[in-house]
Amino acid sequence: MIAYLSNLATQVAIFGILAATLNFILGYAGIFSIAHAVFFGLGAYAGAQIALLLVPDVVLACIVAAAIAGGLSLCLALPALRVRGEYFVAASLGLQMVAVTLFSELKPLTGGIGGLVGIPLPTLFGVPVGVLPVALAALALILLATALLARGSFGRTLTAIRDAESAAEALGKNVAAAKTLAVGFACAGAGVAGALYALHTSFVNVESFTMDYSVLMMAMVIIGGTGTLWGPLIGTVLLLSLPAALAFLPFLPATEVGAVQQIIIGLAMTLLMIFRPAGLVGDLSRGQTTA
Amino acid sequence: MLFLQLLINGLQTGAIYALTAAGFALIFGATRIFHFAHGTAFTLAGYAFLFAWRADWPGWAGVLVAVAAATLFGMAMERFVYRPIQRHEGSFFTVFVAAFGVGIVVQNLIGLFAGRGLATVDTPLSFGTEVLPEIFVAPILWIAIGTAAVLFAALTVFLTRSHAGVALRALAQNPDLIRTYGLSANGLSVLAFAIGSALAAPAAIITAMTSGLNEAIGHQVMLISIAATIVGGIGSLRGAALAGLMLGVAESLALQFVDTQWAEAVSFLVLFAFILFRPSGIFGVAAAR
Numbered sequence: 001m002i003a004y005l006s007n008l009a010t011q012v013a014i015f016g017i018l019a020a021t022l023n024f025i026l027g028y029a030g031i032f033s034i035a036h037a038v039f040f041g042l043g044a045y046a047g048a049q050i051a052l053l054l055v056p057d058v059v060l061a062c063i064v065a066a067a068i069a070g071g072l073s074l075c076l077a078l079p080a081l082r083v084r085g086e087y088f089v090a091a092s093l094g095l096q097m098v099a100v101t102l103f104s105e106l107k108p109l110t111g112g113i114g115g116l117v118g119i120p121l122p123t124l125f126g127v128p129v130g131v132l133p134v135a136l137a138a139l140a141l142i143l144l145a146t147a148l149l150a151r152g153s154f155g156r157t158l159t160a161i162r163d164a165e166s167a168a169e170a171l172g173k174n175v176a177a178a179k180t181l182a183v184g185f186a187c188a189g190a191g192v193a194g195a196l197y198a199l200h201t202s203f204v205n206v207e208s209f210t211m212d213y214s215v216l217m218m219a220m221v222i223i224g225g226t227g228t229l230w231g232p233l234i235g236t237v238l239l240l241s242l243p244a245a246l247a248f249l250p251f252l253p254a255t256e257v258g259a260v261q262q263i264i265i266g267l268a269m270t271l272l273m274i275f276r277p278a279g280l281v282g283d284l285s286r287g288q289t290t291a
Numbered sequence: 292m293l294f295l296q297l298l299i300n301g302l303q304t305g306a307i308y309a310l311t312a313a314g315f316a317l318i319f320g321a322t323r324i325f326h327f328a329h330g331t332a333f334t335l336a337g338y339a340f341l342f343a344w345r346a347d348w349p350g351w352a353g354v355l356v357a358v359a360a361a362t363l364f365g366m367a368m369e370r371f372v373y374r375p376i377q378r379h380e381g382s383f384f385t386v387f388v389a390a391f392g393v394g395i396v397v398q399n400l401i402g403l404f405a406g407r408g409l410a411t412v413d414t415p416l417s418f419g420t421e422v423l424p425e426i427f428v429a430p431i432l433w434i435a436i437g438t439a440a441v442l443f444a445a446l447t448v449f450l451t452r453s454h455a456g457v458a459l460r461a462l463a464q465n466p467d468l469i470r471t472y473g474l475s476a477n478g479l480s481v482l483a484f485a486i487g488s489a490l491a492a493p494a495a496i497i498t499a500m501t502s503g504l505n506e507a508i509g510h511q512v513m514l515i516s517i518a519a520t521i522v523g524g525i526g527s528l529r530g531a532a533l534a535g536l537m538l539g540v541a542e543s544l545a546l547q548f549v550d551t552q553w554a555e556a557v558s559f560l561v562l563f564a565f566i567l568f569r570p571s572g573i574f575g576v577a578a579a580r
């Protein structure tokens with residue numbers, strides 16, 4: 001039971017990081033990325049390779065993962081600078097699809113469909129540690145950074161860009177730099193989550209980085225409330241405890257739990273958008289003005 | 292010879308892409324709603340045909356059921372999802388998430404009730420015969436190309452000659468003026484969804500007979516439709532259809548150089564290049580927002 005709870009807590013912390021960073025570009029900057037799982041995957045592969053080839057040091061793995069995911073975030077930043085709205089969603093979907101093909105085909109780096117197995121247990125400066133405390137610390141740091149960035153001038157610039165890009169530009173804001181930085185920060189955070197995930201499960205393969213996961217992360221942010229600090233975290237807890245809750249329903253055959261869970265998530269997304277588009281935590285009046 | 296065979300296969304895929312893309316482009320052009328559940332209409336039509344076929348219904352009845360399923364789904368989406376959302380706010384992302392949610396629900400319901408994995412309809416139409424040395428052509432190729440050509444001709448006549456068609460084009464340009472003239476913008480919206488979704492049905496039936504369906508095929512269809520619409524230029528029906536045909540041919544011809552798993556990636560690389568370098572597409576007039 002303790003092991004189960006600790007596993008669930010680690011999952012919540014890792015997906016909490018993903019939801020918080022996705023919320024940063026989605027809620028504050030208005031960049032609707034459906035490719036967050038790509039950067040999660042990049043971080044996971046980077047962290048796994050570091051642990052397999054060098055040392056399983058959790059901090060080193062996180063730093064390398066953040067650097068790689070943050071660097072490659074240019075793939076997402078470039079279309080974000082060129083287009084908005086529907087066009088960008090299409091571009092990020094395209095990126096997601098191409099990345100899944102790359103992940104399953106670049107066998108020397110990713111292990112292909114089989115994935116990377118036997119990732120050693122994490123250490124910190126040579127001392128063995130659990131992933132949970134590190135993940136919680138990383139989550140706290142990311143939430144703190146999000147809160148500070150969102151409240152400071154950077155966050156205000158981003159919200160200004162989200163609400164009226166040309167007005168922000170007219171006021172002398174460097175739109176390109178702000179967008180690139182925001183995407184870089186969010187993707188680096190996803191990379192950290194990926195490295196932690198690889199060390200936690202000691203096995204990674206492409207299954208965890210598909211569009212389904214990008215959509216799951218998006219659902220966490222939206223169900224919780226976009227553009228709020230705690231909303232994504234609440235969404236994460238709700239969605240991750242859903243499988244456990246469904247397991248208590250005796251009439252449900254085990255093979256169909258996944259499908260039922262997906263149906264609930266899908267329904268929740270649609271109904272929330274119709275009746276409460278700002279999410280569970282979000283402020284309704286504000287949700288209406290952010291178009 | 293391989294080139295010619297791939298070109299023929301590409302034309303068949305391209306005809307299917309062109310039909311779905313034209314439906315998507317028609318809906319987007321007229322209503323400005325980015326109909327992310329368009330792939331779901333395709334999936335529903337395909338499975339409706341599959342069930343009719345397995346129940347030993349005659350072919351024409353299966354086609355009718357498929358068209359009805361797609362059309363009703365499109366109209367229901369307009370009435371029960373998009374219209375309530377647009378009443379209180381028109382944010383693009385809200386519309387997108389709602390439509391995406393519907394797509395997930397339908398995909399999993401089909402998985403529950405129809406079973407997961409590949410499902411095909413075997414007919415004599417999809418068996419290839421050797422027409423030239425090493426070139427195999429199945430009758431379904433002519434059906435695909437013929438259906439696409441006839442439907443486009445009909446659509447063009449409808450949009451340029453009929454009263455409702457002209458009103459639809461007017462809706463695309465100025466919804467306020469439509470209301471001023473006493474026409475119902477809501478009614479025209481439903482009409483656009485009905486016609487656009489119906490166009491996905493023949494494509495779904497042909498796909499069921501050739502490469503087969505699976506419950507997640509809607510994602511791919513939706514992505515291709517979006518890619519074709521953007522590459523062709525938003526608002527241009529002709530552009531979307533042509534781009535759909537091109538993407539199908541390009542995916543197929545790329546097989547000469549790369550393995551099959553990369554075929555899909557080809558379409559997205561084309562889309563990515565267009566978004567970066569020419570967001571307004573081939574026939575686009577308005578600049579991207």
